[in-house]
Amino acid sequence: MKSPEIIGFDTGAGIQRRRAAEVDEALSDLIIAAGAGAADLSLVAVGGYGRGELAPYSDVDLLVLHTNRSEEQISKGALRKLLYPLWDAGFQVGHAVVSPADAIARCKGDLHAATSILSARRVAGAPEPFEELMDRRARWMAKDRRSVARQITEGALERRARRAYAGWSLAPDLKEDIGGLRDLHAMGWLAGLSEQRTVPEEARRAGETLLSVREALHAEVPRRTERIRIDLQPRVARRMGLADPDGADALMERVHSSARTIEWTAEVFLRSVRRAIDEGPKRSGSSEILAEGIVLQDGAVVADPSTPADTEHGFALLKVLATCGKPVAESTAKWLKAALARVTWTPTARADLCRLLEGEHVEQALRMMDHLGLWPAILPEWQQIRGRAQHDPYHRYTIDGHLFRCTWGVSACIQEDRGARIAADELEACGQSLSPLFLAALLHDIGKGTGEDHSEAGERSARGALTRMGFDDVFIDQVGALIRHHLLLSDTATRRDIDDGHVIQGVVGKVGDPVLLRLLLILSQADGRATGPEAWTAWKASLVSDLYHRVLQVFETGSVSSVVSSTEVETMVEELRLSMEGGSDDIGCRIEPDPTGRQASISLALSDRPGTLARAAGVLALHRMSVLKAQAYTSSSGQAFQLFVVLTPPGSNWDRLRADLLAVHSSRLALE
Known part of the structure; x- marks a missing residue:
């Protein structure tokens, strides 16, 4: 099924479900056509295909279940009749031929297999193998539910230490970055393991948006990709009906907003699950006083519910959060939203705003303020x-993400850089x-x-x-x-x-x-x-x-x-010699690689005018050369002399570099 010419922000998920349904129908026809050799097999969709999330370049993940014969006894001809038509149609098919018992056994040592089977659904074939799989899955979940939930939670939290944040990145990975579809999947898996939890509705809606953008991305790029690079964003925006010049900006505002919704709801969801796993039905009762009316209780910051919900107390709490770096309890987050729904500025509120910005964990606190919707009032x-x-x-980063990072960076610079300190x-x-x-x-x-x-x-x-x-x-x-x-x-x-x-x-x-x-x-x-x-x-x-x-x-x-x-005598001599060597519009250029081939000295002599240093630096960047040192001088006659020492990447083309340096200063090469 091809993607339509225009994909709405709320239609992409439906397109993927219909594509999955079409594959279901094809497999139903194929298993019938396979004949007696496949009569007792059950075709089970797992993973993204099991959820009905089948983008143009998604994998079609299948379990081919059998019950009363070994894998060697299954006809290879029957498997070819089932799978080859899908491969010929361009689908990436991942399959495993297993018994229900083997499928569950794999789950016990493989988290990917365990999470995939949580979305298992029968597509076609005999019902008995699938029914046995569901029975074994229920018994396995009853026994190992807590262990699997712990692995899912720890894996999701571990990703937060190594992945970028999709809601704040200029070119996010829609699937794997924090706030991407993988976080939504983790919430779905955990909800499937529990009879008491459901994925928050706002996260589901945000996920529908990301699925739509992913559908458009796959439609525009003829290969599997999950990262919506900056150069692809205008094309994806047009595919989603945003044809205006600022369409890419409008697209990414929706992406960033949706990813932030998933990021925050997943964080709250995962924290709740981890607390339930670690502590069971009872709380530890441990608490630590952080400030008047504010305590750290069971790993979360809690405000005394009797505290007036006003501006001063709201900023007092934010100051504590920026200092300690601990998450805010759900009940206190609601209190904080009420406290800062309308802001009245007082000397105390202003002082606490300034202290908030100086906190060690200010970036985390500022992002939390965004998630709670506090900025419009502040x-x-x-x-x-x-x-x-x-x-x-x-x-x-996005503009606001950059500003949050920069605010945190002030203290980091003072601590890490001698000059700033x-x-x-x-x-x-x-x-x-x-x-x-x-x-x-x-x-x-x-x-x-x-x-x-x-x-x-x-x-x-x-x-x-x-x-x-x-x-x-x-x-x-x-x-x-x-x-x-x-x-x-x-x-x-x-x-x-x-x-x-x-x-x-x-x-x-x-x-x-x-x-x-x-x-x-x-x-x-x-x-x-x-x-x-x-x-x-x-x-x-x-x-x-x-x-x-x-x-x-x-x-x-x-x-x-x-x-x-002052310019040294040797430099003046070099300047004069280069000026005399000028072979193009009175521009002299000499490039001297060092014997190791790792560095090079690049000298230029030319008429001084605004932007000469920037143009030379731009050409060096174009050739992927890192500048280690740069010096620039201007003689009394208006002659400019520039010296660069650069790191040279493998395969540097010195003739091309020299030609580009001469061209950029002769206005034959534009860098913008």
């Missing part, structure tokens, strides 16, 4: 970026609070998606929000300046010649004082690290650090000349 501006994708090759110590010594820094980290990209310069739009939006919250003008000015200039250090360090005194003086003028400079250093690091490993390399970190120290020295000495490097 920060109405947040809705425009919730689950919104970012379109560049460096970012890994020194800057933080110096700020503390002069009495400067870090609260503006944490709020700037949370809000610095809130202006994205407006069509304006996001730094300017973000500053304006943040100023409005902080004014509404009641912060004072000095505090708001600091946050606003940090947001406005959050790209200043990284952009200047990587795109301008920091040996040029005018460049340094320009940064000094924009920053204005060393306090803001120190705050910007930490924010730049946290922002870069939260973007992704390709956005914050050791080379970029060293350039930003170099620029920071030069600007700081100007603030301390009042002199620009003291921080501008």
Whole structure:
């Protein structure tokens, strides 16, 4: 069954069920056509096929059950008549020929086999083998239910330590990432093992959305894939009827929202199951006081139900959650939603918001706030970026996911990076609070998606929000300046010649004082690290650090000349020689691989103009070369000289690299 031209967000699951039904009908016809050799066999659908989730490139998983003969006695001709037509039709068929007893025996040592058989249903053939399988499965479940549930729960929780989160990733795996279909399956398996649990309805609806997107993805890509890559998103969006230019954004907002619903409901569901398994019907009764009216009880944070459900108590609880990193009890989550349904800003609420952002587990707490729907009341501006994708090759997370990661990253940078730690110590010594820094980290990209310069739009939006919250003008000015200039250090360090005194003086003028400079250093690091490993390399970190120290020295000495490097005689000679070698539009280029073949020195001499360093770096990135060191000089005559030391990937084509470097500076090659 082919996918239709347009797939709705609520129709994909139905398409897959109909496809499974068509395979059922085909197998019914095939087992009849197989004749006497298959008369006593039972064809049983398991796994995704058993659930009726059959996407275009899904596996058709079958058990071929027999009861009164060995596997060797089953006619190979009969099996060929059953399976070859499916293979010829393009289906990926996984099958096992087993007795009911063997099928259950496999479940005892193989979790995949155990979970697959939980969705078993008879498709065609003799009923007796299937009935025996169901009888044996019931006895096995009665005996090993707790053990299997423990394995499923532990496996699902273990995945959370190694997989990305689908609701926050720009290119999620719809099946295996956290919040994907695998979490929905885990809840279904656990519900099947229990007579008292059902999969929450909101998770089922979210799963229907992901199944529809998966159907469209398989329809667009002629092979099995579960990851909806950024380059595939526009095609999948059109397949789902989203033909507008922003269709891919609309698609991913639905994907991210659905995945977050599954992520949260699965977390609550799994935690409940694990607690029941570990403790049985009785609670341990152990508790630890975390704050006034807040305790850690049986591994979850619980608020005294008699505590007033108001803004101050709500933020007090959030502060505790960000500090301890423990999950919130279901009853307390409901209390928290009521407490922050309407926010009244007081000095205590503002202080606890700032303490919340400084917590060791702030990223986890901020995501929980999203799951509970707290952001619209706290920060109405947040809705425009919730689950919104970012379109560049460096970012890994949605806009809000990046901001949560960056907020957590402020403390991580201070702890892990010596330069950031020194800057933080110096700020503390002069009495400067870090609260503006944490709020700037949370809000610095809130202006994205407006069509304006996001730094300017973000500053304006943040100023409005902080004014509404009641912060004072000095505090708001600091946050606003940090947001406005959050790209200043990284952009200047990587795109301008920091040996040029005018460049340094320009940064000094924009920053204005060393306090803001120190705050910007930490924010730049946290922002870069939260973007992704390709956005914050050791080379970029060293350039930003170099620029920071030069600007700081100007603030301390009042002199620009003291921080501008003079060009060595050897470099000047090299510059002149390269200038004379210029063979294309007065551009000189020399590439010298070292004897090991692991590194190379690349020298360029050309007329200085804006963007020359960025263009050269762009070509090196195009050739997958990591920059270890970069130097740039400009002579009094306006001649620019650049030196790069790079790591060279295997198979580097030096002639092609040289041609691209010359072409990009001659405007014959566009990088954007």
